[in-house]
Amino acid sequence: MNNTAAKIILLLLFTANFAFAQVTHKDTLSERRTSPAVNPLTELKEQLDDFFGDKSFNNAVWGVMVKSLKTGEVIYRRNADKLFTPASNMKLFTSAAAFLSLGSNYKYQTSFMGNGEFLRGTLKGDLIIQGSGDPTFSNRFYSSSKKIFEDWADTLKAKGIYEITGDIYGDDSAFDNIGFGKGWHLDYESSWFASPSSALSFNDNIIEIRIEPSEINFPAKVSIDPDTRFVTILPKVLTADESAESNIKAARVRGTNLITVSGQIAKGTKTITEHVSISNPSLYFLTVLREVLEKSGIVIRGKIVRLDEADKNIDQNNLVPIFNHTSVPLRLIIREMNKNSNNFYAEQILKTIGLEENDLGTVDNGVKTSKILFNDMGINSESMVLADGSGLSRLNLVTPRQIINLLTYMYKHEDFIKYYESLPIAGIDGTMADRMKRTVAQNNVHAKPGYNEFVSSLSGYLKTISGEPLVFSMIVNNYLTPPALANYIHDNVCQRLINFNRN
Structure with missing residues (x-):
């Protein structure tokens, strides 16, 4: 084959390939035009x-x-x-x-009132705390669980009250006394996430329990916050060796404030924290409040009582205002x-x-x-x-x-x-x-x-x-x-x- 014939054959091949490519390109464009677009x-x-x-x-x-x-x-x-x-x-x-x-x-109001007369640093009568449902008395809004009560103790002393001869009454009548929700599982009763509601509440109506290891085969260290006599703790936690798995259970006996803490904690483990709800929120509030007032130096001669359980008639129209606490918005x-x-x-x-x-x-x-x-x-x-x-x-x-x-x-x-x-x-x-x-x-x-x-x-x-x-x-x-x-x-x-x- 001479050079001229070879060139002719190559030209024909190129022309055919180009024509095929053009047809293919047209077909592809046609397909693109006819294919439906994807709707987002x-x-x-x-x-x-x-x-x-x-x-x-x-x-x-x-x-x-x-x-x-x-x-x-x-x-x-x-x-x-x-x-x-x-x-x-x-x-x-x-x-x-x-x-x-x-x-x-909207802001909650908690009112402190006196039932009696004030004389030379003494409230000769009763102290009444009227609640409205404020949920904020805890370390969620204050530096510690008891901080608000400590502030109230300072306010009472600033008002010249260093002794209360009568009782401390908690008025929780703003709410009903049904603390446990309708349709809540009974197994939730001592759970922190099912704590009872009340017009007088403190620390989310729960108690914090801290468990720390001690020596192997010895009881673990158990403490509570707030530190109060309102609850009774039955510690049944042992310290296990380092290779053991920590397993703690804290539960409150139904209808009481008796809390059992059981299980084991491995040596070397960091403090384990459990939370348990309490029973009778108003009394919890009053108990810890009294403990804080007494620790601050205020003498209390009487007892703590819910107002609706008072053993005497208290005329609320004749109460003397002492101070009001206002919540955050x-x-x-x-x-x-x-x-x-x-x-x-x-x-x-x-x-x-x-x-x-x-x-x-x-x-x-x-x-x-x-x-x-x-x-x-x-x-x-x-x-x-x-x-x-x-x-x-x-x-x-x-x-x-x-x-x-x-x-x-x-x-x-x-x-x-x-x-x-x-x-x-x-x-x-x-x-x-x-x-x-x-x-x-x-x-x-x-x-x-x-x-x-x-x-x-x-x-x-x-x-x-x-x-x-x-x-x-x-x-x-x-x-x-x-x-x-x-x-x-x-x-x-x-x-x-x-x-x-x-x-």
Whole structure:
């Protein structure tokens, strides 16, 4: 073959390849033009279906709703109108009702009054403390559990009172005497997270127990805070060798303040702390208060008694005011309740709502007022069950849509920023401090988690990468998997929602 023929063959081959490439390119462009574009919203819904369709939850039921606060569009829903046990998502309702009913600047008043005459440093008569349900008398708001009582001792002495010849009475009539919630499991009675409510309360109505190792095979060191004679501790903890596993159990005998601490603690172990609820909160308050007053040098001749158990008639119209203690604003109390999922605070606040609107702090009165508020929000309160303020009760029933409607209403309310800032922040603080760390959700998701046996929930607010504000509610009931798996789904859904972009 000569050079000319070779060149002709090469030219023909090049021309054929070029023509084929052009056809292929046209076909590819044609296919691109005819292939339907992926709809971001459709893709999101499919992915959320995959999350909530996880086979580990085949025996469970998910209730979910996601809504845009920008457009009002419901982005996703799954059993949104079914009733679920919400666990601590109930605190979203309690705190919203408190903001609307009481106001963010509401403050509790605790009054000190004298029943008798004041003469040369002596109250010749009785000291009466009238409570209104203030939950803050603890180291959550003061430097130590007894600090507020020490301050009160200083105030009494500044008023010239160094001796009280009569009794110290606690007036807890602002609330009823039903401390244990409706629908709470009886096994919770001595648990710190189920401490009783009362118009006179102290230290969250719990006792802190500290266990330290001593020498091997010898009893461990057991101490309490506050150090008080109100409770009786039966220590049954031995110190085991370094290789042993520490195992401590602290429980209160039902209806008493006798607390048994049992088990073992390994040598070299750091102090182990347990918390147990107490019985008779008003008497707890009065006992520790008396101990602090006496330690400060104030002589008390009489006894401590709840006012409704007084053995004499006390005319409250003739009492002499000594001083009033005013709490921090309600917005800070709600912040503690929501950030740390404080059940005790939630029950106190619900009864306070009832007290202010119906003159007696009861759960029923608090619920009655709250339901009126929820109806005004457009939430049909007849289609929900509110049994307590904390969500500890298994009798509570709400729908994801009701939670969404609540959160949407609060988004437009003048106290929204205070409400929003009271919620735990993913990866930052409260009960969300260790969740979604180092993800797009950190410092973005503001939400209230909830947990009870076979119940896990998460509801709140977030913003997508395009800045669109979303409100969401996820509840799962009757699951048998480890709670961490439910959290995993909650957290991943939040991250997926944040990455949602309509463009």
